[in-house]
Amino acid sequence: MKLKLILTVLMVVSSTVTSDDYVRPQPRKTIHLPWDSKLSSFPQQVHVSLAGDKHMRVTWINDDKSAPSVVEYGKLSGRYDAISEGETTSYSYLLYSSGKIHHAVIGPLEDNSVYFYRCGGQGPELQLKTPPAQFPISFAVAGDLGQTGWTKSTLDHIEQCKYDVHLLPGDLSYADYLQNRWDTFGRLVQPLASARPWMVTQGNHEVEKIPLLKDGFVSYNSRWKMPFEESGSSSNLYYSFEVAGVHIIMLGSYADYNVYSNQYKWLKEDLSKVDRKKTPWLLALFHVPWYNSNKAHQGEGGDMMEAMEPLLYDARVDLVLAGHVHAYERSKRVYNGRLDPCGAVHITIGDGGNREGLAAEYITPQPMWSEFREASFGHGELKIVNSSHAFWSWHRNDDDEPVKSDDIWLTSLVNSGCVDQKTS
Structure with a gap:
């Protein structure tokens, strides 16, 4: 009974919003996947x-x-x-x-x-x-998935797009200490995740730490091993990889990130090795957005932004993708809170379909750096056509049909004159 009470308290705490209160529309019901009775050795x-x-x-x-x-x-x-x-x-x-x-x-x-x-x-x-070795290459992007009817819609829509790699900026199963929910999530995503590479990073729902009893990220690290060793990282919580002319950095919002941390040192070293002739596009993913005009989770990414944004700016990162906020938002090119033609485009896409519902309230007036925002479930598609141009589109889950609601052509910073102007 004591154990049950502890877990109940922990789950309530984990799902409590720490920013201003906001009203969420009703989410769809959680999908219940009964355990099947195949042989115990069955994969x-x-x-x-x-x-x-x-x-x-x-x-x-x-x-x-x-x-x-x-x-x-x-x-x-x-x-x-x-x-x-x-x-x-x-x-x-x-x-x-x-x-x-x-x-x-x-x-x-x-x-x-x-x-x-x-x-x-x-x-x-x-x-x-396997992904192509050269452009064009397409990525599907959806964060904060969970296991609801909206999740199923999102996965069905992603299956319809011809993508090469799936990028997931944190919050996978929403197991929240109930470990069998990791198993049902694995079975839910297997049709897609077994056919194309899924590259993920952790979110707050992956922490699952119980003080004095259990370290954090045990389930996540055991089940979703990423190429951290291959990229010289000492932690599965942050790593990088290259595919078809794109260098992608997966950072950990819940790993130490201050200037004295292992993650900061690794990021600085990893960026120093990037060859923009080989990989003209440079992307970064992490869970907690740095640029967020939604009332939900307002300001939570500030400390990480203060420590790491100068590194990403100096390296001329083209695009930053984040989750956490259960809505969609796209920024103009921005750095240090101001419009900057050599800054990154920041996209928040934590609207994959989680059980907590949407973050429906935005700050007014809309900040100068914010270009488009909408509280709907959906997914993103990024098609990098060549070394200079990429097409980004966001597809709203509207009546179970993927409706393209936002799109933009992006020009790489390599081809915008910014890389030659990098600060020392």
């Missing part, structure tokens, strides 16, 4: 992610401790001419014990190609497509 919750040049990581879970951690794969259905052995982990969380979590890196893989694969020597054959 479940399969998802793939990029893992260095021409390699991908396949992750899955089963309940058989003797099941092999292997992935068989090839370019023809039913014919696997390669096999990779992976690593396994598991974790316990109070009364919950996870299944056996497998991570296996496959490759080298050919670019822009379809591969057929099978996890653990059994189960259904799955297929994935």
